[in-house]
Structure formats: C-alpha cells, structure tokens
Amino acid sequence: MADFSFLPYGKQIIEEDDIAAVTSALQSDFLTTGPLVAQFEEAFCAVVSAGFSISCSSATAGLHLACAAVGLKENDLAIVPANTFVATANAVRYCGADVVFADVNPETGMMGIKHLRDTLARLGPDRKRVRVILPVYFAGEVAEVEEIYEEAKRLGAMVIEDAAHALGSRYQSKDGQWHIVGACDHSDLAVFSFHPVKTITMGEGGVVSTQNSDLAKRVALLRSHGIERNKDVFTNKVLAFAENGSVNPWYYEMTNLGWNYRVTDIQCALGMTQLQKLDRFGKARQSLVGRYRSQLSDRSPYLTCLKSSPHCKPVNHLFVILIDFEALGISRGDLIQSLKDDKIGTQVHYVPVLYQPYYQALYPNHPDLPGVRRYYDQCLSLPLYPTLEMSDVDRVVQSLKNKLEIQ
Numbered sequence: 001m002a003d004f005s006f007l008p009y010g011k012q013i014i015e016e017d018d019i020a021a022v023t024s025a026l027q028s029d030f031l032t033t034g035p036l037v038a039q040f041e042e043a044f045c046a047v048v049s050a051g052f053s054i055s056c057s058s059a060t061a062g063l064h065l066a067c068a069a070v071g072l073k074e075n076d077l078a079i080v081p082a083n084t085f086v087a088t089a090n091a092v093r094y095c096g097a098d099v100v101f102a103d104v105n106p107e108t109g110m111m112g113i114k115h116l117r118d119t120l121a122r123l124g125p126d127r128k129r130v131r132v133i134l135p136v137y138f139a140g141e142v143a144e145v146e147e148i149y150e151e152a153k154r155l156g157a158m159v160i161e162d163a164a165h166a167l168g169s170r171y172q173s174k175d176g177q178w179h180i181v182g183a184c185d186h187s188d189l190a191v192f193s194f195h196p197v198k199t200i201t202m203g204e205g206g207v208v209s210t211q212n213s214d215l216a217k218r219v220a221l222l223r224s225h226g227i228e229r230n231k232d233v234f235t236n237k238v239l240a241f242a243e244n245g246s247v248n249p250w251y252y253e254m255t256n257l258g259w260n261y262r263v264t265d266i267q268c269a270l271g272m273t274q275l276q277k278l279d280r281f282g283k284a285r286q287s288l289v290g291r292y293r294s295q296l297s298d299r300s301p302y303l304t305c306l307k308s309s310p311h312c313k314p315v316n317h318l319f320v321i322l323i324d325f326e327a328l329g330i331s332r333g334d335l336i337q338s339l340k341d342d343k344i345g346t347q348v349h350y351v352p353v354l355y356q357p358y359y360q361a362l363y364p365n366h367p368d369l370p371g372v373r374r375y376y377d378q379c380l381s382l383p384l385y386p387t388l389e390m391s392d393v394d395r396v397v398q399s400l401k402n403k404l405e406i407q
C-alpha cells in the first residue's frame with residue numbers, strides 16, 4: 001500500500017499571506033483594540049451583506065453576547081435543536097434561562113418548522129416564556145429559516161442563528177430571492193465561528209452580525225465589560241464633566257455587567273486574509289462534496305448522504321453520511337477504528353446535547369426526541385477541507401465501500 005498521509009475530518013489552511021499579515025500585526029502598535037478590529041468587521045459586513053458585524057473571542061462568546069443583548073434571562077425559555085455543539089445550549093444557560101431541546105429531521109440533522117411547532121405544542125401554555133429560538137445550520141445547510149422567523153414573530157420571540165457551519169451559505173426564500181447567511185433577512189442576529197476546523201479561521205474568534213443598530217450597540221457594549229465611552233450618554237454629569245462643561249478625558253461609565261470577549265488585532269489580521277479566501281475555499285469544498293455525492297449515491301440502501309435542499313446553496317463545513325449500522329450488522333466504533341487504520345479520520349457530529357450529563361441532571365424529565373436519536377445512531381463525518389484532493393475523496397470512498405462490503 002502506498003504511503004498515504006493521514007486525512008483528518010477537518011483542518012485549517014494557512015498560507016504565506018496569512019503568516020505575513022499576522023507578522024505585520026505583531027510588529028504594529030496595537031495588539032488589541034486597534035485598527036485591524038474595525039477593518040475586519042467592515043470586511044465581514046461586506047462578505048455577508050450585514051448592517052453590523054461585531055467581532056468577539058469565539059462563537060461561544062458571540063452566542064452568549066447575542067442572548068444577553070436580546071435580554072434573555074432567568075425564567076425565559078430558549079429553543080435549541082438537539083443536534084448541535086454544546087455551546088448553542090450553554091449560551092442560554094449563561095443567561096440563567098432554560099433550554100428546551102427541539103427534535104431534528106433525521107435526514108438533515110436540522111430543526112425544521114415542523115419540529116419547532118411540535119416543540120411549542122409540547123410546551124403548552126409555557127410557550128409564552130419562549131424568548132429566543134436558535135436554529136443551527138448544520139453542516140452548512142440552511143433549513144426553513146423564513147418559516148421559523150415568521151413563527152418566532154407570532155410568538156414574540158427573537159431568532160439568533162447559530163451560523164458557525166454556514167459562512168458563505170445562501171438560501172432562497174418563498175418569493176424566489178436568494179439570501180446570504182449573516183445578512184439577517186430572516187433573523188435578529190447571526191453568530192459565526194473561526195475555530196480552526198471551521199470554513200475560515202482566526203485561531204479562535206467569532207462574529208455576531210445583525211441589521212439592528214440597537215442590538216449591535218448592546219453586543220459591542222457587553223463585549224467589553226459593559227463600558228460606555230460615548231460622552232453623549234454619560235449619566236453621572238458630576239463625574240463626567242468639568243466645570244467648564246468639557247468632558248473629562250479619562251472618564252468612562254460601566255452601565256451593564258459585561259465581559260471581556262474581545263478578539264485581538266493579531267487574530268483580525270488573520271481573519272482578513274482568510275476572508276479573502278472564502279470564495280476559493282467554498283468552491284473547493286463544494287466540488288469535493290460533489291465528488292463524494294456522485295460516488296456514494298445509490299450504492300446501498302444502508303448508506304446515504306445528508307439530504308440537501310434545492311433552496312440552499314451551501315458552503316459545507318462538514319460532509320456527513322448516514323449509515324444504517326444495525327441493518328449492516330457492524331458497529332460504528334469498529335468502522336471508525338478500521339478507517340483510522342487506513343489513515344482516514346472521521347467524527348460524530350454530535351452527541352445530542354440533551355444526552356449530556358449536565359443537561360440530563362438539569363432536565364431529568366425532558367422528553368426523548370426520536371429524530372435526533374435516529375440521526376445520531378447513523379451519522380459519520382468524513383474528511384472535508386479545501387486542500388483535500390479528489391484522489392483523497394476516492395480513497396475515502398473506496399475504503400468505506402470495502403469496510404461496508406458495498407460495491
């Protein structure tokens with residue numbers, strides 16, 4: 001057998017211009033709170049057609065800021081699909097509110113409008129306490145966000161999109177128009193991640209985008225300790241102003257309890273060069289996904305690709321297949337190990353959040369959700385990143401077919 005290198009399920013791509021940009025940021029006067037932060041935010045607004053983009057230290061921080069900015073608090077409820085990374089649900093808990101897990105479509109891993117309505121029906125009169133709905137764009141696909149937003153408005157709830165997987169993804173609304181995720185045409189806020197496995201990276205980093213200037217201001221305020229530096233809104237006139245009416249130059253006011261969720265200029269330098277590659281990375285990802293799909297479709301009733309909608313043009317963060325392990329009589333653990341022996345990395349996205357011991361202890365009577373259970377029993381993420389080669393895809397597919405004894 002040829003000497004293949006190991007293929008992880010995902011990884012970052014760092015090029016010479018990324019290194020040069022970071023080096024130059026390190027040599028500049030500002031390591032944090034400098035000009036590159038605003039430049040990155042402006043560049044991000046242009047990429048996703050957002051009115052406002054607020055950078056932050058991670059998507060986890062961004063989700064927390066978004067939830068805090070809409071006023072999520074104790075005794076409120078927030079609806080989170082059960083198939084997501086723990087951070088989506090945890091952001092709700094940081095605000096003291098309670099998580100209600102929604103089921104997902106086992107063919108997409110996503111909460112659709114049906115699952116949202118079922119969840120609201122299950123809540124009965126408690127549905128009035130739902131203040132936030134957090135759809136997750138699993139693997140980069142976008143599901144029924146227009147309908148979810150309409151339902152949220154009827155309910156008086158806010159929609160915060162967890163778009164950590166969906167930078168660059170577009171979807172079509174019922175009127176035929178195409179929208180890019182992050183423009184918030186059908187949401188209040190959207191949150192992105194730049195962790196190294198995501199579509200582009202800043203090492204760590206996130207962005208909250210919105211069209212709403214008041215929400216943007218609140219997110220920015222809470223990102224940096226809740227400290228206000230705008231003299232026009234200072235409330236303590238005695239401390240803020242000198243006798244001649246001029247503002248005291250050292251003065252600032254803390255108006256809310258915020259956090260330090262800032263991102264550095266070093267990270268923003270990387271973010272800007274990475275953003276310029278989004279088109280190229282996105283195209284590479286989609287042609288690899290096309291290759292996987294054409295090689296895997298109709299091979300076996302027991303192996304299917306995650307279903308994609310004709311109303312979505314995704315930039316896929318993950319490539320997920322569904323395997324009926326029970327029907328094939330093999331264990332997922334054994335398959336993962338034997339693919340690893342062939343130098344192929346895979347991952348399971350995700351262990352349903354409601355099965356996590358923290359949430360089990362918190363909500364011992366939470367109803368079980370059959371859709372996410374079925375999805376979880378079958379899912380497996382295969383390698384996907386822009387420098388993966390077509391021949392690598394062929395090798396993964398061949399190895400998988402051999403192990404599953406599929407032709």
Ligand SMILES: *Cc1c(COP(=O)(O)O)cnc(C)c1O
Pocket residue numbers: 057058059060061084085087088136162164165192193194195205206
């Ligand atoms: C990666 C991820 C997050 C968290 O992102 P960080 O930037 O690592 O905090 C949140 N939600 C989803 C769906 C993710 O995949």
